[in-house]
Amino acid sequence: MKNNSHKSRRIFLNKGVKATLLTALGSLGLVKVASKINANSSEGSGDMVELMTTDGTLIQIDSTEVQAMPSAHTDEVAYNVREGMPNRKFVMVVDLAKCKNALKCQQSCNKHHYITGENAWLKVYEMQETKDTAPYWLPSMCMHCDKPACVTVCPVDATFKRRDGLVLIDNDRCIGCRFCMAACPYSTRVFNWSEPKQEFTLNMDMINHHPSPEHGGMPSQIGTVDKCDFCPHQIVKNELPHCVTACPNGVFYFGDKYEDTVTNGEETLRFSQLLKDKSGYRMMEGLGTEPNVYYLPPTDRLVEFEEGLEFYNEFQSVESPEE
Amino acid sequence: MAAIETLVKDLGPKKFSLRGKIWTVLLVAVIVAGIIAYIDQLIQGQQVTNMRDYALWGIYISNFVFFVATSFVGSVTVAILRLTKNSWRTPFVRIAEIIAVASIIMAGITIMIDMARPDRLLNLFVHARLQSPITWDVIIIPTYIVISLLLLYFPLLPDLAILKNHFKKTKPKLSKIYGRLSLNWSGSTIQKKLQSRAIHIICILIIPVGLLLQTVDAWLFSTTYRVGWDSTNFAPYFISGAFVAGVGSLVAVIYVVRKVKRLEHYITEYHFDKMGKFLALACFIYIYFNINEYLIPAFTSKKAESIHLETLFSGDYAFPFWLVTIVGLIIPALILLFKAGRKPKTMFVLSLLVVLGSWWKRYIIVTPTLLHPFLPIQGVPESWRTYFPSLHEWLITGATLAMALLIITFLVRHLPVIPIQRTADEQKDDKLKTAEV
Ligand code: SF4
Ligand code: SF4
Ligand code: SF4
Numbered sequence: 001m002k003n004n005s006h007k008s009r010r011i012f013l014n015k016g017v018k019a020t021l022l023t024a025l026g027s028l029g030l031v032k033v034a035s036k037i038n039a040n041s042s043e044g045s046g047d048m049v050e051l052m053t054t055d056g057t058l059i060q061i062d063s064t065e066v067q068a069m070p071s072a073h074t075d076e077v078a079y080n081v082r083e084g085m086p087n088r089k090f091v092m093v094v095d096l097a098k099c100k101n102a103l104k105c106q107q108s109c110n111k112h113h114y115i116t117g118e119n120a121w122l123k124v125y126e127m128q129e130t131k132d133t134a135p136y137w138l139p140s141m142c143m144h145c146d147k148p149a150c151v152t153v154c155p156v157d158a159t160f161k162r163r164d165g166l167v168l169i170d171n172d173r174c175i176g177c178r179f180c181m182a183a184c185p186y187s188t189r190v191f192n193w194s195e196p197k198q199e200f201t202l203n204m205d206m207i208n209h210h211p212s213p214e215h216g217g218m219p220s221q222i223g224t225v226d227k228c229d230f231c232p233h234q235i236v237k238n239e240l241p242h243c244v245t246a247c248p249n250g251v252f253y254f255g256d257k258y259e260d261t262v263t264n265g266e267e268t269l270r271f272s273q274l275l276k277d278k279s280g281y282r283m284m285e286g287l288g289t290e291p292n293v294y295y296l297p298p299t300d301r302l303v304e305f306e307e308g309l310e311f312y313n314e315f316q317s318v319e320s321p322e323e
Numbered sequence: 324m325a326a327i328e329t330l331v332k333d334l335g336p337k338k339f340s341l342r343g344k345i346w347t348v349l350l351v352a353v354i355v356a357g358i359i360a361y362i363d364q365l366i367q368g369q370q371v372t373n374m375r376d377y378a379l380w381g382i383y384i385s386n387f388v389f390f391v392a393t394s395f396v397g398s399v400t401v402a403i404l405r406l407t408k409n410s411w412r413t414p415f416v417r418i419a420e421i422i423a424v425a426s427i428i429m430a431g432i433t434i435m436i437d438m439a440r441p442d443r444l445l446n447l448f449v450h451a452r453l454q455s456p457i458t459w460d461v462i463i464i465p466t467y468i469v470i471s472l473l474l475l476y477f478p479l480l481p482d483l484a485i486l487k488n489h490f491k492k493t494k495p496k497l498s499k500i501y502g503r504l505s506l507n508w509s510g511s512t513i514q515k516k517l518q519s520r521a522i523h524i525i526c527i528l529i530i531p532v533g534l535l536l537q538t539v540d541a542w543l544f545s546t547t548y549r550v551g552w553d554s555t556n557f558a559p560y561f562i563s564g565a566f567v568a569g570v571g572s573l574v575a576v577i578y579v580v581r582k583v584k585r586l587e588h589y590i591t592e593y594h595f596d597k598m599g600k601f602l603a604l605a606c607f608i609y610i611y612f613n614i615n616e617y618l619i620p621a622f623t624s625k626k627a628e629s630i631h632l633e634t635l636f637s638g639d640y641a642f643p644f645w646l647v648t649i650v651g652l653i654i655p656a657l658i659l660l661f662k663a664g665r666k667p668k669t670m671f672v673l674s675l676l677v678v679l680g681s682w683w684k685r686y687i688i689v690t691p692t693l694l695h696p697f698l699p700i701q702g703v704p705e706s707w708r709t710y711f712p713s714l715h716e717w718l719i720t721g722a723t724l725a726m727a728l729l730i731i732t733f734l735v736r737h738l739p740v741i742p743i744q745r746t747a748d749e750q751k752d753d754k755l756k757t758a759e760v
Contacts, residue, residue, distance in 0.1 A: 119376045123702045140698065149548060155457035156443075156450040175446050176369075176439025179457055181379045185548040187696040191379065191439070194370035222368045223439030284697060287548050317702030 081214055082170075084162025089292075090144070090230055091165070092241075093253040093262050093274060096298035099124070099137040100249060101308025108246030109141075109228070110318050113217035114205075116197045119190040120317035121216075121228040122243055124308075135305050136298035139251065141243070142167060142188045142228035143283065143291030150180035150189065159225075160213075165257075165292050166230050168213040174224035181225060185287055189227045196220035240265055249303070257292075327747050331489050334739045334746070337584065347732060350725045357722020360715045361436060369439050371715040377700055378693050378710035382720055383437035385685035389568065390430035390727070391464075391540050392561070392681065396569025397423025397471050398533025401526050403601075411597050413749060414590045414741045418580060419573050420475040421740075425730035426572075427471055429723050431464050436719060456546055459539045467529075467536050474525045475734075477518055481744035484508035537562045544688070551631045551692035560612045564681060566605040567652070571677035574598055576731060578671040580740055589741055592667060599665030602674065606656035613648065631695055640691045647687060651680015 047063040079085050101124050109115070109122045121141060128135040144167045151161045158174035161167050181189040198219055209218060214236075216229040231241035239245075244252040245265050255262030255271055262271045274280065278296040339347065364371050374381045400419035404412035435441050451458050483505035490498035508514060541561035544552035554560070577598070581590045621632050635644045655673040658664035664673070690710055694700075700708050712720065 118707075119703050125699055125701050127699075138698075153455050153457070153546060155452060155455040155461070156446040157452050158446075158450075173443070173446055173450060174440065175443045177437070177457060178379045178439070179455070179543075181376065182549065182693070183547040185697050187377070187698050187700075190376050192368070193372075193375065194368045289548075314701055315703065315705050 081168075081212055082160055082162065084164035084166060085232075085235070086163070087258060088164040089257040090235070091255055091257045091262065091271060092141075092144075092230070092244075092293045093255075093271070093280065093296065094139055094293060095251050095253070095278075095296040096136055096138065097296060097301045098249045098303065099139055099251045099298075099308075100303040100305075101126075101137045101311050102248055103311050104246040104248055105139060105243035105252065106317060107319070108242040112231075112242045113215075113226075113229075114196075114198050114202050114220065115190075115217055115226075115318050116220070117190055117192065117226075118316075118318060121188070121190060121226065123317055126308075126312060126314075134298070134301075136301070137305070137308050138295075139243075140186060140188065140283070141293065142230070143186055143289065143293045144230055146290035146292065147288060149183040149185065149289060153179045153183045155179070166232060168229055168232075169216065169225055169227065170213050171216075171221045171224045171226070172211070174221075176223040176225075178225070185284055185289065186291075189225050191225050192220050192222050195222045326750060327485060327743065328489075330743045330747055331485060331739075333586070333589070334584075334741045334743050335486060335489065336737050336739070339736065340583075343583070343732075343736070347729070350729045350732065353725035354722045354729065357719045357725070360718035360722070364436075364715055364719070365441070371713060373710055373713040373716065375707040375710075376703065377696065377707050378690060380437070380689055380693060381710055382686060382712040382716050383433060385682070385689050386720055386723055387430055387433040387437065388540055388561075388685045388688070389682045390426045390433055390723075391536060392565035392568040392685070393572050393678075394423045394427035394430060394467065394471070394569070395533055395537055395562070395565035396573050397427075397474065398529050399566055399569055400573070401474065402530045402533075405526050411594055413745055414586070414594060415573065415577065415598070417475070417478070417738070417742055418577055418735075418740055419569075420471065421731055421734045421738075422569075422572055422576055423471045424468070424475055424734070425727045427464065427467050428730065429727040431468065432726070433723050434460070434464075436723070456539055456542045460543070463532065463536050463539055467532055470525055470529050470532055474522070474529055477522050477525065478742060478745075479738065480505055480508045480514075480518060481510060482739045482742055484510070485743050486739070534562060537565045544692075548697075549692050550627045550695060550697075551688075554616065556612065556615050560616050563605070563609045563612045564684065567602075567609045567677060568681040570598070570602045570605045571674045571681065574602060574670055574674035575678060578667055578674070580735055581667070584735075584740065586741065589746070595667045595670055596662070596665045599659050599670050602670070602677070603656055603659035606652055606659070606677065610652060610656060613652070627695075627697070631692065634691050634695065635687070640687060643683060644687055647680045647684045651676055651684065655680075 048060045049063050050058055050060055103124060106120050106122045106124065110120055113121065115121065123140055125138040125140060126135060127138045144165055146161075146165070148159075148161055148167050150159050151167060154160075155177065156173055156175055158170045159167065159180050160170065176191075178191060181191060196219065198217075202219055206219065209215075211218065212233075214229065215233040216226050220226055231243075234241050240254050240263070241252075244254045247264070250264040250266055253262035253264045253269065253274070255268075257271060260271045261268055262274065263269070274296070275294060280294045280296050282291045282294055284291075360371075372381060372383075396419050400412065400416055404416060435444065438444070447458070447461050451461065453459075483501050487498050487502040487505055490501065538558040538561070541557040545554055545557040547553065574595075577590060581587060617632065617635065620628055621636070634640050655677050658669065658673060663669070694708065694710065
C-alpha cells in the first residue's frame, strides 16, 4: 500500500518535471516557429531562425533542427485528489460592499451540492459589530485555511489539506467524531445527523459519477461531515465555483494566488492590488488559521443594507425539498 | 490460620441477599433499555440525539470526560496511599482499583457511542494520525485499562489462592476458577518477591499514565480555538477535577459496600475521617483551579471571553453553574473541614453531591462553549440554539452508568474487597507489636 503510493508519487513527480520542461521550451516560442517551418518544409539549410534562450541571448538555428513539441497545456496532467492540482493556489475574495443578501449564491451552492439538511455550507450572516456601527451582510463559507484547525484534529486524515490550498473531506473515511466541527472557529462544517434525503435530487446526476472529495455532497453520507469544497469539480472544467457565477452582484471573486488574478465572471482583477486598494482582510486573522478567503470591508457601500432584509431568514438556510 | 478463616468469612465473596439481587436486576434492566436506545441510534443515526451542528457534542462527551476523570482514582490512591505506605489505606485500595477499572472501560465505550460511524472504528488504527488528540486517547485509554487491570490483579493473587483453598470442598468448580486465576500462587519467597516487584513497577507506571490520560482529555478541548476551552490552565484544571470526582465516588462506593457487606469492623470511622480529609483536600485544590479558570479571567478577559463568563455567572447557565460550584463543591468542602462532617453518613451524602456536581460540571464545560461560537448562530432552526439531552441520550447515559455500577457490583461480589492476606499480615504485625510492648 505504502509502496504503491510512493510509486505513484514518483511517476507523478516525473510527469511534473517533464511538464515544467515542456513549458520552458514552449516559452522559447519553439512551437510557433516550428509550425511555421513545417508549413514551408524547406529541406535546405541556410534558413536560419533567430531564437532567444532562457538567459536572454539571441541565437540562430537552422530551421530543420527545430521541431514541434506537444504543448504542456493540451496534455492534461492527472493529479492525485489528495495532493491537489500542481502549481496552483486558490483564493476567494468577497466584497462586502456589494452584498445585499440576494442569497443566489446559497441557493446555487445548495442545489449543486444536493444539500438536503437544515444547515447550508454557505451562509450570509446579518452582522453588526457594535450598536453604533452600520450593519452589513457577511457571506461565509469554508476559509480553506492554510493552518486548518479541522485538519490538525482529525484522527483519521478524513479531512485533509492539499497543496493547491483546498481543504477537502473524504466521506468514505470520516468516523463521525465531529472533532473538526468543534475545532473550526468559523462554524462552517455541517453534519449528516440522519440519512441524507437525496434520493430525488441526486439519482439522475449520479449516473457515471464516481464519488470523490472533489465534489462534496455527491452523495452525502450519514454520520459524516460536509462543508464547502471550493468546487474543484468546477475548476477542473475551467469554470468558476457555483456561488461565484450565481451572484447577481459580483460579490465573489475566485482565482489563483500564484497567477495573482481573481475574477467574479465579469471583471478580472489583480489579486494583490485589489487587496491593497480596498484594504482587504481575513476573518479572525488573530487566530492564526491563515484563511484563503479574503474580505473587502463594507465601506462605501453600493447597496442599502435594508434591501437584503427581505430575503433574510433567521431560521432557515436550505429550502426544504417539498417546495 | 483461624484468623484467615474468619477474615475469609467476613471479607470473601458472599451470596447476594435479596437486595443485591433486586439491585442487579435493576441495573440489567436499565442497561437493556439503553442498548435498545443505542440500536435505534445506530439505525436512525445521531438524529435521535438532540445534538446538532452547533451543540455538536453533548452529554456523551460529558459522560466520557466524567468516566475518565473518575478512573483517575486508581492513580491517586496508588500515588498517595500505596507509595507513601499509609497503613490506613488497606481497606480502600482494592475498591479504588475496581472503580478505576470499571470507569475507564466505560469511558472507552462511551466515546464509541458518541462516534457516528462506529462501523469505521478500525480507521482509527489504519489511518491513525498522530497529531490528533483523539489518536492519543486511542493509545492512552487501552494502556490505562491494561495497567488498571494488572494493578487490580497482581495484589489479588494471594487472596485468590486463599479462596481456592476455602472453596475446595464446598464449591469445587468455583475453587478451580479461583485456582486458575491465582496462577498457582503458593506464597513462596520467590513468588512474593516477583509479585511485589511487579506491583511496584505498575504503581510507578500508573501515575504518569493517569496524569497523561487526564491531560490528553483536557487537550481534546484546549487544542481548539473555542472560547472557554482555549485555555492553558485546562490540563491541571482537569487533573484536579478528576481528583475530586475519583475520591468522591470512592467514598460513595465504600460507604455502600461497607453497609451491604457489614464491614464496619474493617472500615471504621477512623478510615472515613481520613478519607474525608482527603476529599476536602481534593475539593480545595479544585476550587483553587476554578478560581484560576473563571474568576481571574473575569478581571482580564477579552470581549468574547467576557461574554462566555457572563453566560456562566449570570446568563443562561448561571443556575447550573452556581449550583454545581456551590452545592457540588464549596459546601461539601466546608462541611468536610469539621470533624462532625466526616462521619460516614454525612460523608456519603456529601460524596454523592460532589460526584453529581463533577458530572454536571463536565456538561457545563462542554455545552455553553459550543453554543457560543465566534460567528452568530443564524440560518438554522431555532431549536439548534439550545441543547438538552433527548430521551435516547438519557437512556444511553443511564445504561453506561448502570454498566459501570454492574462491573463494580460484579467485582465486589466475587472478589475480596479488602485484601485478606494483607489484613491478616497487618493483624499479625499488630499483635507482634503489642507483644513487644
Ligand atoms: S474554515 Fe474551518 S473547516 Fe474550513 S479549513 Fe478553516 S478550520 Fe477547516
Ligand atoms: S468528523 Fe470526520 S472529518 Fe471530522 S475530525 Fe472526525 S473523522 Fe475527521
Ligand atoms: S465554493 Fe462551491 S462549495 Fe463553496 S460555497 Fe461556493 S458553491 Fe458552495
